[in-house]
Amino acid sequence: MGALNFRWLVNVGLLALPIAITLGVLFGIQSHREATGQPPIFTPEPSGRPKLDNNGITVENNCMKAFGIEPPAKGQKYILNPNQWGVVDGEGGTLCLNVTSNNNGTYATNTTAPPFYVSWQFPQRTTSQPVHAFPNIKVDGGVFPASLNTLKAINVDMEWTYGVGNGSVTTTDQASLTQISLNSNVAIDMFLDKDKTVAEDSAKANFEVMVWFATFGTSAKPLGFGKGIVATRVLDGATFNLYVDQNEQKQWVLTWVASAVTEKFHGDISPLLEDLLTMGKANFPSSSDYLGYLSLGTETFYADAPVTFSVPSLSIDVRSS
Ligand SMILES: *[C@@H]1O[C@H](CO)[C@@H](O)[C@H](O)[C@H]1NC(C)=O
Ligand SMILES: *[C@@H]1O[C@H](CO)[C@@H](O)[C@H](O)[C@H]1NC(C)=O
Ligand SMILES: *[C@@H]1O[C@H](CO)[C@@H](O)[C@H](O)[C@H]1NC(C)=O
Ligand SMILES: *[C@@H]1O[C@H](CO)[C@@H](O)[C@H](O)[C@H]1NC(C)=O
Numbered sequence: 001m002g003a004l005n006f007r008w009l010v011n012v013g014l015l016a017l018p019i020a021i022t023l024g025v026l027f028g029i030q031s032h033r034e035a036t037g038q039p040p041i042f043t044p045e046p047s048g049r050p051k052l053d054n055n056g057i058t059v060e061n062n063c064m065k066a067f068g069i070e071p072p073a074k075g076q077k078y079i080l081n082p083n084q085w086g087v088v089d090g091e092g093g094t095l096c097l098n099v100t101s102n103n104n105g106t107y108a109t110n111t112t113a114p115p116f117y118v119s120w121q122f123p124q125r126t127t128s129q130p131v132h133a134f135p136n137i138k139v140d141g142g143v144f145p146a147s148l149n150t151l152k153a154i155n156v157d158m159e160w161t162y163g164v165g166n167g168s169v170t171t172t173d174q175a176s177l178t179q180i181s182l183n184s185n186v187a188i189d190m191f192l193d194k195d196k197t198v199a200e201d202s203a204k205a206n207f208e209v210m211v212w213f214a215t216f217g218t219s220a221k222p223l224g225f226g227k228g229i230v231a232t233r234v235l236d237g238a239t240f241n242l243y244v245d246q247n248e249q250k251q252w253v254l255t256w257v258a259s260a261v262t263e264k265f266h267g268d269i270s271p272l273l274e275d276l277l278t279m280g281k282a283n284f285p286s287s288s289d290y291l292g293y294l295s296l297g298t299e300t301f302y303a304d305a306p307v308t309f310s311v312p313s314l315s316i317d318v319r320s321s
Pocket of ligand 2: 074075076077110111
């Protein structure tokens with residue numbers, strides 16, 4: 001234990017976009033370097049690494065475009081990434097990901113994540129690619145790939161807020177967010193495939209299954225929105241509606257969207273996967289598939305003022321038999 005284990009990586013987590021996108025266009029030289037494990041050209045080495053295995057707290061503000069932050073963890077390991085995959089140089093805007101980690105790697109439970117905060121502001125873009133970033137926290141540490149046959153539960157204990165300003169707020173005030181034209185969502189992003197290795201690859205997996213806990217503004221729409229609701233499931237008091245369509249990469253994208261802003265969620269989301277298996281529809285996942293990837297983040301479109309997405313309390317406990 002001791003120093004944070006920094007790793008270069010990219011986890012783009014392409015969320016459902018209602019428009020055509022091409023990886024080759026999105027990935028500039030900088031992104032390409034990151035995707036191939038090379039340090040970005042323009043970002044400095046992070047400072048403030050914890051020195052020792054002790055009971056202190058480390059707060060790090062990560063404003064680089066893409067960077068894997070893996071805080072020490074005695075239990076469930078997580079990787080956090082600012083993941084500013086859609087940022088164009090010279091356009092303006094900023095995004096910083098604050099991570100508060102315990103140097104001793106011990107948290108309230110063995111699946112508790114380090115608290116984190118994402119402060120950002122991006123201008124509206126009218127081109128066909130309106131997303132700037134998907135800052136996220138990803139479940140790591142050998143949990144995936146997990147066979148759906150043996151998956152028992154994905155217990156999510158989560159409290160988040162979105163607020164105007166660079167600091168965190170205690171509750172989400174939708175009126176003030178509307179006033180500054182926040183366009184974003186809050187989503188869990190999962191990838192599945194019949195091949196366990198491909199399931200871990202967000203660009204190649206056959207299925208992307210998302211759970212949206214909120215959408216702000218009108219920019220973030222699930223793929224298949226115009227085709228109507230395919231199914232509905234209530235979990236922990238929240239109603240999730242399913243939308244389905246295929247994206248430009250020919251991945252099937254299945255999105256469960258909460259009908260209201262759900263900033264507190266304490267429940268097992270695996271029924272949202274089970275429902276897909278039992279619907280008997282063509283081009284839906286099957287029980288012999290693998291879940292290879294799970295992250296939680298916010299897809300940032302634009303806002304007229306700085307906003308902060310805070311996740312002070314999170315645990316993702318994946319159980320297999
Ligand atoms: C680990 O560090 C945290 C943060 O300072 C502290 O609250 C906790 O009690 C420590 N745990 C142990 C087992 O020392
Ligand atoms: C957390 O603790 C439980 C109960 O001891 C155990 O079954 C589980 O595997 C642990 N999870 C992690 C990620 O360490
Ligand atoms: C918010 O943070 C950004 C980036 O660090 C900074 O440019 C901006 O001035 C801050 N805004 C306020 C209102 O503090
Ligand atoms: C993020 O980190 C910076 C410096 O470490 C701190 O000044 C700022 O208050 C933090 N922001 C939030 C929302 O916690």
